[in-house]
Amino acid sequence: MNHLKPRLLFPALLALGGALLLTTGGCFSLWDGQNQHHQASSVVGYLYPNQTDPLPPPGLPVLRLPLRVGVAFVPSGNQRNSGYIPPNGITEAQKAVLLQRVADEFKGRDYIEHIEIVPTSYLRPGGGFTNLDQVRNLLGVDVIALVAYDQVQFTDENLLSLSYWTIVGAYLFHGNKNDTQTLLEAAVYDIASRHLLFRAPGTSSVQGGSAAVNLAENLRTDSAKGFDAGTTVLIGNLKTQLEEFRERVKQSPDAVAHIEHKPGYTGSGAFGGAFLAALALLSLVRKPWRRT
Amino acid sequence: MAADLSPPSVRAARETVPWATLVLAGVALAAFVWPDAAGLLVYERDRVVAGEWWRLWTANLVHFGGSHLGWNLLVFVPTGIWAERIAPGRTRLMLALTPGLIGIALLAFEPALARYAGLSGMAAGTLALLVFLQLRARNADRLFWCGVLALLAVKIGAEAFLGRALFAHFAGTDIRPVPLAHLAGVAGAAVVCFTRRPRPI
Numbered sequence: 379m380n381h382l383k384p385r386l387l388f389p390a391l392l393a394l395g396g397a398l399l400l401t402t403g404g405c406f407s408l409w410d411g412q413n414q415h416h417q418a419s420s421v422v423g424y425l426y427p428n429q430t431d432p433l434p435p436p437g438l439p440v441l442r443l444p445l446r447v448g449v450a451f452v453p454s455g456n457q458r459n460s461g462y463i464p465p466n467g468i469t470e471a472q473k474a475v476l477l478q479r480v481a482d483e484f485k486g487r488d489y490i491e492h493i494e495i496v497p498t499s500y501l502r503p504g505g506g507f508t509n510l511d512q513v514r515n516l517l518g519v520d521v522i523a524l525v526a527y528d529q530v531q532f533t534d535e536n537l538l539s540l541s542y543w544t545i546v547g548a549y550l551f552h553g554n555k556n557d558t559q560t561l562l563e564a565a566v567y568d569i570a571s572r573h574l575l576f577r578a579p580g581t582s583s584v585q586g587g588s589a590a591v592n593l594a595e596n597l598r599t600d601s602a603k604g605f606d607a608g609t610t611v612l613i614g615n616l617k618t619q620l621e622e623f624r625e626r627v628k629q630s631p632d633a634v635a636h637i638e639h640k641p642g643y644t645g646s647g648a649f650g651g652a653f654l655a656a657l658a659l660l661s662l663v664r665k666p667w668r669r670t
Numbered sequence: 671m672a673a674d675l676s677p678p679s680v681r682a683a684r685e686t687v688p689w690a691t692l693v694l695a696g697v698a699l700a701a702f703v704w705p706d707a708a709g710l711l712v713y714e715r716d717r718v719v720a721g722e723w724w725r726l727w728t729a730n731l732v733h734f735g736g737s738h739l740g741w742n743l744l745v746f747v748p749t750g751i752w753a754e755r756i757a758p759g760r761t762r763l764m765l766a767l768t769p770g771l772i773g774i775a776l777l778a779f780e781p782a783l784a785r786y787a788g789l790s791g792m793a794a795g796t797l798a799l800l801v802f803l804q805l806r807a808r809n810a811d812r813l814f815w816c817g818v819l820a821l822l823a824v825k826i827g828a829e830a831f832l833g834r835a836l837f838a839h840f841a842g843t844d845i846r847p848v849p850l851a852h853l854a855g856v857a858g859a860a861v862v863c864f865t866r867r868p869r870p871i
Contacts, residue, residue, distance in 0.1 A: 642783065642784025645786050
């Protein structure tokens, strides 16, 4: 069995340490020197790009039932700052999936003829109502739900991030604590009259941890989770706001919106509780000994 | 075990499984929870004219809301089961033919009707068939069944005259009753019942 002689042990350890430092040591550039990532779009920035104090539209909206509804994500940026795409921004595929979820929840209502998912490519940053008029003519929608978003992601390093000085540590230890805050806002507009009919928010908060090498991937996953959870809340709030809007229209039609019906009507039939109660009353006169 | 001394027709009725009624009710429930059902199955005059003829039949199985479905099922299921137990052949024939008859009647005589959905025409048909079957049988309580028929006639007539639902309330403000659908359901029941020889109940 060979043993290193004591006089060779120290130089050998020194050489080994130096080799380790050269080959496995490193400094991970975390988050490109930033610890916050922000992506957002704005309904106001899209509809009123050059107006600081937009005036309310005159008159009342006229809603001709059943409505043809569009649903779209507002493009981010404005005319002056068009084309900005954040590195971890929500993709068109993700937007389509989220909008489909919203559309599925509102299908089948008698006052909605159909719901069209409007791709963001149909909307210009800062396009305003002129752009919406184009969408209206192209896709035949009367009302559009514009969905804007604001998502902020924070990442902070904790004590475990000291392990990032070694490659193994950067793979194994969750030295980053991530926090993703998402706000979605849907504003439903009658395109012809430029009136905001109602609006609803949806928020979510996603927290998680990650190792240095998985940081970007985990943040993308958290971003998608944030949008998904925010959409769930948004759908619930949209339903509530829609019902409240319908009640307002019923109670004060001259103050909220005029309702008209397109040529051709929606019809059905039903047997309500009163009919069943009348049947039950009738059954009281039935002779019990002749029941079949 | 005591012997069953009931008449053969009563024993046969007890043994009949009302599968046609249950299948239609199940399909109506499934269509209600399936999000795309309304888009594919509801009666839309433009699409029917464009060649989507199945909507004439399937419109009877989709509904505009939970209460719309619930109240219709509360009439359709018990009357359908009752009628199918005592006259299975005629009831199943009626259930197969009446949806199409309702759709064709709407297409032919209601040109202003753009959209239609609901099981109520079928429910009116099964209720009318049950009444007709009972009235043709000697052991039926004629006063009661005449009263049921009168109630149904009052409902259909009043809705036709008033232009609004008499006993039901629709969640949507823009839905109007279509008495023709109920009338077609009753007509389908009458045709099926009175064009075949009566059987003792």
